[in-house]
Amino acid sequence: MNCTKCPTSTKAVISLPRHNAAFCKDCFTTFVHEQVARAIKSFKMFTPADRILVAVSGGKDSLALWHILLNLGYRADALYVNLGIGSYSEESHRKVQHYAETVAAAHSATLLVHVVEQEAGAGIRELANILHRPTCSTCGTIKRYQFNRAAVEQNYDVMATGHNLDDEAARLLGNVLHWQEEYLDKQSPTLPASVEGFAKKVKPLCRLSEREIAAYAVVNRIDYIVEECPMAKGSKMLLYKEVLNRLETESPGTKQRFYWGFLDKQNKPDAPTESMAEKDQRTLAPCLSCGQPTTADTCSYCKMMAKAKSVPAR
Amino acid sequence: MIVQLSHPQRQVEIKGPKRTKELLRELNLVIEAHLVIRGDDLVTEDEMLADADQIEIRPVISGGSLG
Ligand SMILES: Nc1ncnc2c1ncn2[C@@H]1O[C@H](COP(=O)(O)O)[C@@H](O)[C@H]1O
Ligand code: Q46
Numbered sequence: 420m421n422c423t424k425c426p427t428s429t430k431a432v433i434s435l436p437r438h439n440a441a442f443c444k445d446c447f448t449t450f451v452h453e454q455v456a457r458a459i460k461s462f463k464m465f466t467p468a469d470r471i472l473v474a475v476s477g478g479k480d481s482l483a484l485w486h487i488l489l490n491l492g493y494r495a496d497a498l499y500v501n502l503g504i505g506s507y508s509e510e511s512h513r514k515v516q517h518y519a520e521t522v523a524a525a526h527s528a529t530l531l532v533h534v535v536e537q538e539a540g541a542g543i544r545e546l547a548n549i550l551h552r553p554t555c556s557t558c559g560t561i562k563r564y565q566f567n568r569a570a571v572e573q574n575y576d577v578m579a580t581g582h583n584l585d586d587e588a589a590r591l592l593g594n595v596l597h598w599q600e601e602y603l604d605k606q607s608p609t610l611p612a613s614v615e616g617f618a619k620k621v622k623p624l625c626r627l628s629e630r631e632i633a634a635y636a637v638v639n640r641i642d643y644i645v646e647e648c649p650m651a652k653g654s655k656m657l658l659y660k661e662v663l664n665r666l667e668t669e670s671p672g673t674k675q676r677f678y679w680g681f682l683d684k685q686n687k688p689d690a691p692t693e694s695m696a697e698k699d700q701r702t703l704a705p706c707l708s709c710g711q712p713t714t715a716d717t718c719s720y721c722k723m724m725a726k727a728k729s730v731p732a733r
Numbered sequence: 734m735i736v737q738l739s740h741p742q743r744q745v746e747i748k749g750p751k752r753t754k755e756l757l758r759e760l761n762l763v764i765e766a767h768l769v770i771r772g773d774d775l776v777t778e779d780e781m782l783a784d785a786d787q788i789e790i791r792p793v794i795s796g797g798s799l800g
Contacts, residue, residue, distance in 0.1 A: 420780075657796040
C-alpha cells in the first residue's frame with residue numbers, strides 16, 4: 420500500500436478507511452497536526468499567545484498531545500499527577516520525566532508534578548478504601564481537582580487533556596444508554612471558565628481516534644507507557660470502546676459520525692419543534708389512485724403495482 | 734515469526750509468511766484496536782510478514798473511568 424498523498428508515493432505506514440486514505444510517516448504526521456489545528460480553531464480552544472497546561476499521564480494520548488502542541492509552536496507546560504499506584508505510577512512517572520528532559524526542555528517547556536501521597540498521606544487505593552468509594556471515582560475527583568487547581572494557581576489560560584475520539588464516543592454511548600442528559604453538556608471539546616476559580620478546559624485530540632494517536636506516537640518515537648492502570652481492568656469504558664470498534668470495523672466512520680453528529684446538534688440553536696402529527700398533516704395527502712396518505716401524488720405501493728403489472732409475466 | 738503481545742505481556746510463535754490482516758484475524762484481534770509494528774516501524778494491513786520478522790502487536794485501547 421502506498422501513500423495516497425505523496426507525489427513520490429512512498430510506502431504507507433497506516434491506512435485510514437474512514438478518510439479513504441493511506442499515509443507515509445511524514446504525511447501521517449502532517450495529517451495529525453492538521454486535525455489538531457482544526458479542533459483548536461473550530462472550538463476556539465486557544466491562541467499562540469496563551470499559556471497552556473497539559474495534563475500528562477505518561478500514556479500515548481497525553482504525551483502525544485504535549486508533543487503536537489510543542490511542535491505546532493504553542494507554549495505548553497505539563498502537569499503529572501502521581502497517584503501512588505505501585506509500579507504503574509513509578510513507570511508512568513519515569514516516562515513523563517524522560518520526555519520532559521529529552522524533548523520538552525528543548526522547547527523551554529517545564530513539567531509540574533503533584534504527588535497524591537505527599538498531600539493526602541496515602542495513595543489512591545488506600546484513600547478509596549478509607550472513604551469506602553470505588554478507586555476510579557476517588558481518582559477522578561482528585562485528578563479533576565488537581566488539574567483545575569494547578570491551572571488556576573499558576574495562571575495558565577487553559578487546561579488541556581488527551582481525551583480522544585474513542586474516549587468521547589464511548590462516554591457519549593454511556594451517557595445515552597443511561598439517559599444521563601445532565602452530563603451531555605460537559606462533552607463539548609471546550610468548556611469555558613464559567614465561574615471564578617474554574618480553568619477553561621479543552622480536548623484538542625477530539626478529532627483523532629485512539630489508534631491514530633498511538634500510531635503517531637510510534638511514528639514519532641514517543642516513549643509512552645503501554646501498560647494499563649491495573650484498576651482499569653473490566654471497566655465499562657473498555658466495553659463501550661470494544662463495541663464501538665466492532666461497529667467501526669464493519670462500517671468505517673461510525674465513531675466519528677456518532678460523536679461529531681452529537682456536537683453538531685449541540686451547536687445548533689434550538690429549532691422550533693413541530694410535532695409528528697403537525698408534520699404529517701403538512702406533508703401528506705391522499706394517493707390519487709388508492710386514497711392512502713402519501714407524500715407524492717401516487718403512493719409508492721400503487722407505483723410499484725403499476726410497474727409490476729406493466730411488465731409481461733415470464 | 735515471534736509475535737510480542739501485551740496485556741498480559743507474552744510471545745507467540747506464528748508460521749510465516751503471512752499478511753498483517755491475516756495474522757490479526759488468526760489471533761482474533763480487531764484492526765481498529767491494534768497496531769502492528771515490525772522492528773521499529775508501523776506496517777499496514779496488506780503488508781506481508783516474513784518468518785524472520787520481529788513483530789509486536791500493540792493494543793491501543795485504554796480503559797479508565799467514565800468520569
Ligand atoms: N495521572 C495523571 N496525571 C496527569 N494527567 C492525567 C493523569 N491521568 C489522566 N490524565 C489526563 O486525563 C486524560 C484522560 O485520562 P484517562 O481518563 O486515563 O483516559 C489524559 O489524556 C490526560 O490528559
Ligand atoms: S483513567 Fe484511571 S488511573 Fe485512576 S484508578 Fe486507574 S483506571 Fe481508575 S481512574
